[in-house]
Amino acid sequence: MRRASLAVRLTLACTGGVALLTVAALVGMLVGSVPITPGDLWLAWSDPDRLDPATATILLDLRLPRVLLGILVGASLALAGSGFQGILRNPLAGPYIVGTSAGAALGASLAIVLHLPSPLPWLSPVPALAFLGALGAMMAVYRLARIGNTLPVETFLLAGVVVGSFAGAMVSFLMTLAHEDLPRVVFWLMGSLGQADASRVALVAPYLLIGGVALYLLSPALNLASMGDEAAWSLGVDVERLKIRVILAGSLVTAAAVSASGLIGFLGLLVPHLTRMLVGPDHRVLMPASALGGAAFLVLADTVARTVGAPQEIPVGVVTAMVGAPFFFWLLHHRKGLS
Amino acid sequence: MTPPRLQAQGLAFSYTPDSPQVLDPLDLDLQPGSFVGLLGPNGSGKSTLLKLLAGVLRPVQGRVHLGGEDMSRIPRGRLASTLAFVPQDVQVWLPFTCREVVAMGRYVHRSGLGLLDSGHDEVVRRCMADTGVADLAERRITEVSGGEAQRVRIAQALAQEAGILVLDEPTSHLDISFQVEVMDLLSRLNRTRGLTILAALHDLNLASLYCDRLIALRQGHVLRDGPPAEVLEPTLLQDLFGVQVEVQSGPGRRPRIFLVPTEDRKA
Incomplete structure (x- = not known):
């Protein structure tokens, strides 16, 4: 069967993705420990003054920021995962492969255990230090991996492991000192959208916008990168520059996402594969489609996380990994490979 | 449109600063519209030379000139529309x-x-x-x-749609019918569209039949460079590959190479 033209595939993928995300967002707003009727939701939209104050608080102050943050973080992680898998030509690459996650974890643990003040006035201490930690780890990996003007893939992966392990050890060390703060560190490491508020939405949004547009613009060159460095180079792509741009864009997006939500596992690994199965490998379709898919996936996972054990909340990272890992296994088993 | 001339002067390369040089300072001049075969045993530096000429690798010493212009200064896009390179074993x-x-x-x-x-x-x-x-x-x-x-x-x-085509062992995975088909295609592109073709080849008979110039490379330097009849002769091939061959002259001064079986050599 002939693969449909690019415009057709892009339109189909985006329409489907937007529809899925709309459903997910509606579910995220309506479902929870306190059920909300579609009528209340409509009222909140059309005439908020007539809404019961308790319902208004739940909808506008609790669920709306969570849904928005879920959309932004889910899209960010899926985009970064697609970009890293493409540029590293490695199906096991995810957004955390560059060590940003471990850097963010170190920053967050420092803030929690040592009760450090926020160095960024517009953010509370935990996301602020997490963000700086993620950026620091990314720069360390980049400096370690860069040889002259090139960024060899193997060196890059190795540098990610080295920086990640070091930061991980520091986190473990801080956890032994944490005492009564230990649950907060653990909860942060498992990922949660529970702290969603306007400042965290504002932290992620600009990076997702800039990084997402950058990755989309790089998608034609990313297609060529799947042929390998030499072939891509001879087809007219400056591969080294492309690698640096993709890694920079992907890392910034990941850094912002993990700072706002902690470490949400598996999503950035799983969603790109799943999307590729549905829309094919062309990054010009894959990028927007996996962003929409990642957003919908995280909003739904968060709805589960705060509903099943209510009033106790499960970290959303636990939900994504519990759904993601078996699914990933099924994918491997039934498709005999990940491409 | 004639493709630009591809020239190399004093080309030297090593993969890391302390590893031995893969290429001795090497000069090369590819006339527009020529069909050139690059011969040599494994490890003789054929692939490295092709990558340097295609701009995939940068020489440690020396320069590659494309139409008189220093290749390292030509932007990627313009280079790729002038010269196309087919590496060996591409995995997508x-x-x-x-x-x-x-x-x-x-x-x-x-x-x-x-x-x-x-x-x-x-x-x-x-x-x-x-x-x-x-x-x-x-x-x-x-x-x-x-x-x-x-x-x-x-x-x-x-x-x-580049004027120069550089191929690293383009027939290596092909059965004999496709080997001939690919070489026929290259030859047709060379004759009808005036493409310059440079290919590393292992099959000496294909090289003899199709190329109008052969370059024999050993340990990073050019052992001989000339038309097939001058390059494909028994002593040089013995020297180059360490195997004994018989060479007969074919039509159009294109030699035909026969391997002498090991048994006969002993006799």
Whole structure:
């Protein structure tokens, strides 16, 4: 069967993705420990003054920021995962492969255990230090991996492991000192959208916008990168520059996402594969489609996380990994490979 | 349009600063429209030389000039529309269709940012027909045979519509019928469109039949450079590959090479 033209595939993928995300967002707003009727939701939209104050608080102050943050973080992680898998030509690459996650974890643990003040006035201490930690780890990996003007893939992966392990050890060390703060560190490491508020939405949004547009613009060159460095180079792509741009864009997006939500596992690994199965490998379709898919996936996972054990909340990272890992296994088993 | 002249002066290369040089300072001049075969045993530096001439590697010493211009100063896009390179053993890890892979050759000719690029169908179809892969258009590159993938890669290079084609062992995965087909295609492109062709080749008889100039490379330096009749002679081949061969003169002063079996050598 002939693969449909690019415009057709892009339109189909985006329409489907937007529809899925709309459903997910509606579910995220309506479902929870306190059920909300579609009528209340409509009222909140059309005439908020007539809404019961308790319902208004739940909808506008609790669920709306969570849904928005879920959309932004889910899209960010899926985009970064697609970009890293493409540029590293490695199906096991995810957004955390560059060590940003471990850097963010170190920053967050420092803030929690040592009760450090926020160095960024517009953010509370935990996301602020997490963000700086993620950026620091990314720069360390980049400096370690860069040889002259090139960024060899193997060196890059190795540098990610080295920086990640070091930061991980520091986190473990801080956890032994944490005492009564230990649950907060653990909860942060498992990922949660529970702290969603306007400042965290504002932290992620600009990076997702800039990084997402950058990755989309790089998608034609990313297609060529799947042929390998030499072939891509001879087809007219400056591969080294492309690698640096993709890694920079992907890392910034990941850094912002993990700072706002902690470490949400598996999503950035799983969603790109799943999307590729549905829309094919062309990054010009894959990028927007996996962003929409990642957003919908995280909003739904968060709805589960705060509903099943209510009033106790499960970290959303636990939900994504519990759904993601078996699914990933099924994918491997039934498709005999990940491409 | 005649392709530009490809020249190299004092080309030297080593993969790391302290590893031995793969190429001795080496000079080379490729006339526009020539069909040149590069011969030599494994490890003689053929692939390295091709990558340097294609601009994939940068020389440690010396320069490559394309139409008199220093290649290291030519932007990627312009270089790729002048010179196409087919490396050995390309592995595509994503399941693009063969048509999509060939269309990637049009990257240098993309309109705008290439985000919604189409309209190269005609060129892509022609290149696929020329290399005999039209039937594979909707097959995934990850699922076709090595020989088919090789021809798809050549089709992709043709889609760049470059005047110079550099190929690293283009016939290595092919059975004899496709070897002849690929060489016929290269020869046709060379004669009818005036393309300059430089290919590393292992099959001495194919090299003899198709090329109008052969370069024998050993341990990074040129052992001999000239028309097939001057390069393909028993002492040089013995020297180059360490095997004994018999050479007969064929039509058009194109030698035919026969391997002498080990038993006969002892006798």
